[in-house]
Amino acid sequence: MNVDLQRAIDRYLGVPLCALASLLERVLPRRTPPSLPRRIVVILLSEMGSLVLAQPMFALLRARYPEASLHVLLFGKNREVLDLMASVPPENVITIDDRSLGGLLRTLFAAIRTLRQLRPDAVLDCELFARISSLLAWLSGAPLRVGFHRHTQEGLYRGSFINRRVLYNPYRHLSLQFLTLARALVSKTHPLDKEQQDPGDFPLTAPLPGFTAGEVDAFQARIVDDYPRFSGRRLALLYPSGGILPIRAWPPANWRMVASGLLAEGYVVAIIGLPADKPLGRALSEAVAHPDCVDLTGYTRSVRELVALLGRAALLITNDGGPAQFSSLTGVPTVALFGPETPRLYGPLGEHASCLHLELPCSPCLTAYNHRNSPCDGDNQCLRRIAPERVLVEARAVVTRIRPGPIKDTP
Numbered sequence: 073m074n075v076d077l078q079r080a081i082d083r084y085l086g087v088p089l090c091a092l093a094s095l096l097e098r099v100l101p102r103r104t105p106p107s108l109p110r111r112i113v114v115i116l117l118s119e120m121g122s123l124v125l126a127q128p129m130f131a132l133l134r135a136r137y138p139e140a141s142l143h144v145l146l147f148g149k150n151r152e153v154l155d156l157m158a159s160v161p162p163e164n165v166i167t168i169d170d171r172s173l174g175g176l177l178r179t180l181f182a183a184i185r186t187l188r189q190l191r192p193d194a195v196l197d198c199e200l201f202a203r204i205s206s207l208l209a210w211l212s213g214a215p216l217r218v219g220f221h222r223h224t225q226e227g228l229y230r231g232s233f234i235n236r237r238v239l240y241n242p243y244r245h246l247s248l249q250f251l252t253l254a255r256a257l258v259s260k261t262h263p264l265d266k267e268q269q270d271p272g273d274f275p276l277t278a279p280l281p282g283f284t285a286g287e288v289d290a291f292q293a294r295i296v297d298d299y300p301r302f303s304g305r306r307l308a309l310l311y312p313s314g315g316i317l318p319i320r321a322w323p324p325a326n327w328r329m330v331a332s333g334l335l336a337e338g339y340v341v342a343i344i345g346l347p348a349d350k351p352l353g354r355a356l357s358e359a360v361a362h363p364d365c366v367d368l369t370g371y372t373r374s375v376r377e378l379v380a381l382l383g384r385a386a387l388l389i390t391n392d393g394g395p396a397q398f399s400s401l402t403g404v405p406t407v408a409l410f411g412p413e414t415p416r417l418y419g420p421l422g423e424h425a426s427c428l429h430l431e432l433p434c435s436p437c438l439t440a441y442n443h444r445n446s447p448c449d450g451d452n453q454c455l456r457r458i459a460p461e462r463v464l465v466e467a468r469a470v471v472t473r474i475r476p477g478p479i480k481d482t483p
Contacts, residue, residue, distance in 0.1 A: 073170050075316055079443055086203030090231030093210050097233040105215035109193035109257065113143045113212060115205045116150075116198040117168065120375070121397030122246065123153045124276075125421065126198060129250035130159045131274035136254070143190065145183060145208065152375045156282035157401070187212040194218065196253045200240065200440035206230045218256045220249075220440075223263065228441065239263040240440060246417050276400055276421065283376070291380040299366060301340055302384075308339040308467075309368075309382065309404075311390035312356060313349040317438065319412045319446050320392050322455045324356055329460035330389060331360045334467070339387065344378070344395065345369035387471055389463060396420050405474040407466045411454030412438045412446055426470045428463065430454050 112133060116126055123146075133142060142160045148167035155162060166183050169175035187208070195212050197219035199205035209217045210233045221237035222228040236256045241249060248269070256264040296303050310331060314321030331341045341364060343353040353369030372378040378395070382388060383402040389409075390396045396408040399420050406425040408415065414436040415427035429435075435454040437446040 073172060073176060077173070078170070079445060082203050082443070086207065087229060089207055090203050090229065090233075093207060093233050094231040097210070097231075103213065103215040106193055109137060109140050109216065111141050111143065111190060111192045111194075112137065113145060113166075113187065113190070113192045113195045113214065114198060115145045115195060115208055117145070117147050117170075117202070117205055118150075118199065120150050120153045120394045121418070122198065123150060123157070123159070124397040124400055125245075125247040125418070126250045127157060127159065127276055128247050128274035128421075129196075129198075129254045132251055132254045140193075143192065145187070148179075153398075156376055156379065157276075158282050184208065184211050194257055196257075197234070198250060198253060201228045201230060201443070203230050206234060209234065216257060218253050236264060238265065242439065242441075243416060245419065247421060283380075287376070288380050288383065291377055292384055295381070295384065298371075299342075301364060302342075305340045305364075306338065306386040307384060308334045308341050308387040308389065309385045309395075310341060310343050310356075311345060311388070311393065311395045312343065313345045313352060313393070314391055315346075315393050317412070317444065317446075319438070319448055319450065319452050320455075321452075322391055322409050322458065324352070324359070326456075326458075326460045326463075327356055328359045330463050330467075331356070331365055332362070333460065333464045334387075335360070335362050335364055340364045340366070342366045342368040344372070344381070387467055389467060392418065396425070399425060403474065405467075405470040407463055407470060409455060409458060409463070411435055411452055411458075412448065424470070424474045426466050428458050428466060430457050432457075 116122060141164060143164040143166065144154060144160050145166045146154065147170045151165060151167055154165060166186050168183050169179040192212055192214040194216035195209040195214040197205045197209045200220060206219055209219060216236055217234050218236040218238060219234040220240040221234055223239055238252055238256050251269055252265040255267055259265045310327060312324065312327045334341050343356055345353055347370035349369045353367040357365050357367040372381055379398055379401050382399055382404050385404050388395060388399050388404050388406045392408060392410045392413050397420055399406040400422045403422060403424045406420060408420060408425055408427045410427055410429040415429050419427045432454045437448050438444040
């Protein structure tokens with residue numbers, strides 16, 4: 073479904089619904105929370121990459137509440153990422169279809185019914201001031217509802233029914249803020265959670281438990297069969313697309329210069345992306361005009377295959393987006409280009425990645441405060457001013473520093 077339509081629904085329908093829910097919260101009877109939650113629901117609807125950043129939070133919940141059942145509510149298009157990381161049992165996943173308005177409404181009511189039947193003791197709303205997620209937390213009937221709250225800020229109204237209110241901190245990495253949501257279940261401070269913790273205390277598992285026996289090897293064999301020139305060569309992957317937010321894309325001419333530079337250093341270069349990125353991938357490979365530069369947009373048919381491809385690569389250079397976060401699952405040396413958003417919040421977890429970001433006066437312009445609706449006219453100087461030569465220098469440095477082995481199948 074169109075992002076602007078989602079924003080409009082969340083604003084014009086979400087605000088009055090949040091006000092109504094706040095009024096009802098004052099008069100309806102309330103469940104008494106148990107001393108330890110037995111059923112916990114995590115709401116993380118919209119971002120594939122955020123599911124990776126949330127893994128330390130899932131690990132903390134499992135460590136603190138080993139007897140509790142964990143459940144996740146998310147958009148169906150993101151389920152594959154969750155299943156790959158085996159964050160929760162497959163039967164504990166509740167999905168909503170956001171591909172169309174009709175599908176959204178139909179599956180939304182089904183999800184609410186499932187939540188009511190589950191009777192969760194606690195819900196963690198991980199969305200940044202989205203109203204639909206806060207309403208779902210309230211409609212679940214959970215006595216403990218954790219979520220980001222505006223506190224003394226103006227705007228960002230989400231009602232008053234979130235009863236474990238976490239302060240959103242735009243200067244703190246999102247993985248740390250997710251940890252705060254987990255700790256807010258028992259915190260007594262105001263604002264909630266004045267502990268200090270590093271997401272590195274909960275490292276991501278590798279190889280990923282979601283891969284089946286032989287799956288990675290079969291994919292690697294398919295790549296070599298389809299592209300024999302990859303065999304025995306260093307593979308550099310380039311992700312030039314901005315996805316649903318084109319303002320995050322580095323200029324195509326810069327990608328062409330980087331591809332040419334990598335080819336001169338002996339890499340084979342593959343351009344990756346979704347099927348919708350095929351025109352961009354084809355145009356870039358044709359502009360480079362080298363037999364070792366291949367358009368692989370649309371080649372990976374799933375997130376699982378994309379992660380397997382990342383595990384085969386010697387280097388990834390990417391715009392801010394899903395591949396940057398998925399690189400944390402394999403440790404591939406990565407250079408991530410940030411501009412409209414900041415790596416302080418969204419940088420990939422792990423020491424394998426180097427993030428380039430020019431802190432211009434207007435950057436970052438995609439924030440929780442504007443629901444990621446940038447005022448930029450499209451002239452994204454925060455990215456355009458990152459020179460291709462600078463990216464190549466950073467790529468050499470990160471490859472020298474990080475030398476991971478290839479991702480392998482789970483025994």
